[in-house]
Amino acid sequence: MRSSTGKIPLQDGLKPAIETIQQTLGSSQDFIVKPIETAWNREAVLMYMHGMVDRQILQHSLVELLEGVKPDELPAETREARQLLTHIQKKALTAGDVKLDETMDELLADLLCGYAIIMIEGCMEALAINVEGGEGRSVEEPTSQGVTRGPMEGFNECLTTNLSLIRRRIKDPRLWAQGRKIGKMTQTNVVVVYIHELASQEMVDEVFRRLDKIDTDSILESGYIEEFIQDERYTPFPTLYNTERPDVIAAGLLEGKIAILVDGTPFVLLAPALFVQFFQSPEDYYQRADISTLLRLIRFLAFLITMLAPSLYIAITTFHQEMLPTSLLVSLAAQREGVPFPAFVEAMLMELTFEILREAAVRMPKTVGQAISIVGTLVIGQAAVDAGFVSAAMVIIVAITAVSSFVVPAVNLSIAIRMIRFLLMGLAASFGLFGIMTGLIVLVLHLTGLRTFGVPYMTSIAPFVFENQKDTLFRIPWRGMVLRPKQSGSQNMQRQTDPQQQKNIQSAAAPPADGSQQPASTAHSHSSPPAGSEKAASKRDGTGAGKQEEEPS
Amino acid sequence: MKLLRTILVALLLIALLSGCWNRKEINELAIQVGTAIDKVGDQYRVAVEVVVPAEVSARAPGSGRSPVTIYEATAPTIFEAFRKLTETSPRKIYSAHIRVLVLGEKLAREGIVDVLDALSRNPEARADFYIMIARKSEGKDVLKILTTLEKIPADDLFYTLDTSAKTWSPTTAVTLDKLIEQLVTESSSPVLTGARIIGNQKQGETHKNLEEAESAAIVRFIGLAVFKKDKLAGWLNETESRGYNYIMDNVKSSAGHIKCPTGGYAVMETTRTKTKLKGKIVDGEPVIRIEMKNVGNVSDVECDIDLADPNTITALEQKSKEHLVEVMEKVIQTAKTKFHMDIFGFGQVLNRSNPDAWERMKENWPQHFSKLKIEYAVESIIHKIGTTNDSLRKYLKE
Structure with missing residues (x-):
């Protein structure tokens, strides 16, 4: 790359320059060089990376740039190469960014980013036109966060x-x-x-x-x-x-x-x-508030089940049998009769089997995925129980754990819980409920100590922020979400006009004499920087509402 | 970082040190559901009823084997006897799920306080099992009678007593903590329900007992055992037991007949009842006032009365009131004349209202009790008369 630094070697005509570029790119196949015709019969060349450019835009741009500029319409000074190039630059409308590259570095960077480069004989600079494009996915439905109600378009790679x-x-x-x-x-x-x-x-x-x-x-x-x-x-x-x-x-x-x-x-x-954010599904805000609240609570419950179900099962069945109702104890004992492993090994075996199955299902080609799920269900379910490897209750626990882990909307959080689950199982097997409790205390300490860009990870819960409770465990109706959630430093808290304030303004705006003065004050407060202070923001919004109020009258 | 690593290693080592303290798998336990304690000579014989899980579980097809197995051991003290059970049991006896404790009548007559001490000292067992006295048999025999509806005999005893205590006033369910409380309270004597084997004991212990619709032997809860200190003093019959439970506010719901003015019976179902005991001193003499509010329905009319007439209802209420007073009077009379002791804890009632008077009287409370005056303030209310009006007898005549 050393040779490419400095000016573009155009002083000796186009050929050496093209050769240098080609050399730098290792004569790559997708580097396209095409001689083109320009006004005043000047030699010119168009270069681009095949596949990096949108060929339709490229074509449009070229028509616009080159055919559009008729020699007889050109001002005389464009006979000079530099002038011609700047003239062409001005004519480019369809293309995005158009600029002049002076150095080899710039030129190469642009070329590799999907610019088309035009060089004209006798000019020391190259014209770079942004015609970035190429093959890519169109906007499709997102696969990772499905909703039943809400927009169906997702980001793509572009x-x-x-x-x-x-x-x-x-x-x-x-x-x-x-x-x-x-x-x-x-x-x-x-x-x-x-x-x-x-x-x-x-x-x-x-x-x-x-x-x-x-x-x-x-x-x-x-x-x-x-x-x-x-x-x-x-x-x-x-x-x-x-x-x-x-x-x-x-x-x-x-x-x-x-x-x-x-x-x-x-x-x-x-x-x-924030931690709670990983439990929020976009749908929460599109469905009615009561439905969303219920679903959100179910998600928190599922989170606890995923994390605790196997360890609680181990702890209770091996340390605290007195906590079970007698009939349940007898029924569990009957199921475990003849199972060769301790509950912990049994649970580990099943949980690991499930994790392997899940990983296999993700990696498997879609066409054989079906086979995996059939074998999986048989292995993890009926066969294991019939063979006396594990007890039926354990299968239920593994199943509920597995299903719950899919309820948490964020995949990365659910993976985190899956890992912690194994630690808790170990603690449960050696210390019973005390172990689980200790594990949870350590977990809570860790969580409260985390920061995300300086903001405590557990914000809304610890530190407890009362105002944020409207959108933490519960999701109150939109009408009530007057302020934005409080995070450190977020400026301009007002999201909607407070209904209470709105009422006051309505009554204040009633006399028309007052109303006429309000637009002025609105303009004033708009021009002043509303940075930060809640008061300023609410004042602005408030007066805005006042303005709307008087328009119909 | 270094500190963190040290702490982590230390924590891991702790996990190794513990060796899984107190860990026991469910299938390594012998789940004890019933205990029977008898006196043999001057030694205690402890018999425990242990569940055979495979036989009880819903999935197991009836293999014809017994759902429970009984281990027993005899030793000079109760705890030793419990430990000695391991001589015969392959698994550790796990007593947290004990449902019933059956005490032999012989043991009860000799005193139950040592049994209660041993059981209440055991941290494993809960205190919410029911205690009963095997009437005219050994405690162990009661546990041996196989039952059909509940596969585990101890469960059968537990649920039978539980249901009965809730819907039939002559039985009462006493748990360990309640029994100890009654035992140690001054001037109060505990009572326990009696469990009596009815039918053929020998056949009741075999699988044959489960094969016929009418079992050869069953256990029935009859009468209440009255204790003097910790020794069994005697038995109350059904009416007396009913009176006792009414006074002690043990009744949740019940049924009892009253005589109609025209002859025959009407049955009143008690749906709600509340008894309050109050003590006072009148002319230097202690008086106990029994305030009772009894709400019920007419549930059976076997005589000729006109239920549409409000006066009839009033009359029935009056009759019911008289009947209740009569039942309560009877048991108090029995306590005064037969047992010569205050099985109701009237002394404590007096202590709460007139501590000074109690200080004077507690020395010779039995004498005071035998002369104790009782005031009854019973209110009986009939709410409903069921889903028909007049008795069908009325139509029969026309």
């Missing part, structure tokens, strides 16, 4: 598409997207999206600081970024949220969170990520 999906949902000039290129070799586009004046500036700066610190060759997925920028390395719990759903990202941004889009993956990161 960053620009993803960004547009977000912007289509938040049409506000304050939705800012600022990019970085990370990965020395992959040159991956990473874009940080946030709503200016809603997200805390400190946190935005922190995100950039952490992104800039990343020093690696490659970023192939947002998981790379997640690991590089998370607060705590030694924890099974995810401290960044990821999703395929644009609506979830939009909702997060509107709460003052920060999204990180990575080119080449449909999974977008959201920071800060």
Whole structure:
């Protein structure tokens, strides 16, 4: 790459320059060079990487650029090569970014990012036209977070598409997207999206600081970024949220969170990520509040079952038999009659079998997946019991654990719980309920100690935030969600006009003399920076409502 | 980091040290559901009824083997006898799920306090099992009678007593803690339900007992055993038991007949009843006032009365009231004349209301008790008369 530094070697005509580029790229097959005709019969050449450009846009652009400029319409000074190039640059409308590259580095970077390069004989600069494109998935239904009600489109691998999906949902000039290129070799586009004046500036700066610190060759997925920028390395719990759903990202941004889009993956990161957030399904906000609350409580219950069911079974059946009703004890004893292993080994055996089956189901080609599930059900169910390997009750426990683990909406959290479950099983087998209790205490200590971009991971629960309870265990109706959830530093808390305030304003706005003055005050408070203070925000919203109120009259 | 690693290693070592303290798999336990304690000579004989899980489980087809097995051991003290059971039992006897304790009548006459001490000292067993006295037999025999509906005899005893105590006033279910409380309270004497084997004992112990619709032998709860201190003093009959339970507010619901003015019987079903005991001193003499509110329905009319007439209901209420007073008077009379002791804890009632007077009287409370005046304030209310009006007899005549 040493040879490519410095100016583009155009001083001796096009040929040496093209040769140098070709040499640098190792005569790669997908490097296309095409001579083109320009005005004043100047020699020119078009270069692009096959497959990196959208050929339709390229064609449109070329028609526009080259055929559009008729020699007789051209001003005389364009006889000079440099002038011709700038003239062409001005004519480019269809293409996105059009710029002049001076150095070889710039040229190569652009070329590899899907720019088409035009070089004209006698000009020391190259024209780079952004015609980025190529084959990719269209916007499809997200597979990882299904909903029965809600938008069905998901992010895909193309960053620009993803960004547009977000912007289509938040049409506000304050939705800012600022990019970085990370990965020395992959040159991956990473874009940080946030709503200016809603997200805390400190946190935005922190995100950039952490992104800039990343020093690696490659970023192939947002998981790379997640690991590089998370607060705590030694924890099974995810401290960044990821999703395929644009609506979830939009909702997060509107709460003052920060999204990180990575080119080449449909999974977008959201920071800060709180523990309770992993129990929220986007559907919670689209269904009625009572339904959502019930479903959310079921998810928390399922979380506890996934984590505790096998260990509680072990602890109670081997240490605390007095806790079982007599008839249940007798029935369990009858089932365990002749089972050769202690309950712990039995449970380990079954849980491991299930984990293996689950992993197999994920890796298996779809066509043989059916076979796995049939063998799996037989192995884990009937056969194991009939063979006297395990007791029937254990199968029930494993089944309920497995089913519950799928209820938690976030896959990464559910994996974390699955790991912790095995630790708790060990504790239960050696200390009984005391062991489980100790394990849980350690777990709670760990969870409360976690931070996500400086915000306590368990926010809303510990530290307890009363205002956030409207959207933690319960989801109250939208009418009640007047303020945004409280996180450290999130500015502009007002989400809707407080119904109470609205009433006051209505009565205040009733006399028309007063009403006429209000638009002025509205304009005033808009121009003043509404940064932070809740009062300013509520005042603005309040007066806005007042304005709406008087329009019909 | 280094500190964390040290702590982690220490924690792991603790897990090894423990050696799984007190761990026992379910199928390594002999689940004890019933205990019978008898006196043999001057030694205690402990018999425990242990479940055979495979025979009881719902999935097992009836193999014809006994659902329970009984281990017994004899030793000078109760705890030794319990430990000696391991001589015959292949598994550790696990006593947390004990449902009933049957005490032999002989043991009861000689005193039960040592038994209670041994049982209440055991941390494993819960205190919510029912205690009963095997009437005219040994405790062990009661546990041996096989039962059909509940496969485990101890369960059968437990549920029979439980149901009966809730719907039939002459029986009462006493748990270990309640018994001890009654035993140690001054001036109060415990009572226990008697369990009597009816029928052929020998056949009742075999599988034959399960093969016929009418079992050859069953266990019936008859009468209450009255204790003087910890020794069995005698038995109350059905009416007396009923009176005792009414006074002690043990009745949840029951049924009892009253005589109709025109002859024949009407039956009143008690649905709710509440008794309050109050003590006072009148002219230096102790008086106990029994306040009772009894709510019930007419559930059976076997005489010729006009239920549509409110006066009839009032008359029935009056009759019912008289009947209740009569039942209670009877048992108090028995206590005064036959046992010469306060089985109701009237002394404690007096102690609560007039502690000073009690201080004076407690020395010779038995004498005071034999002369004790009782005031009855019984209120009986009939709420419903069932789903028909007049007795069918009325239509029969026309």
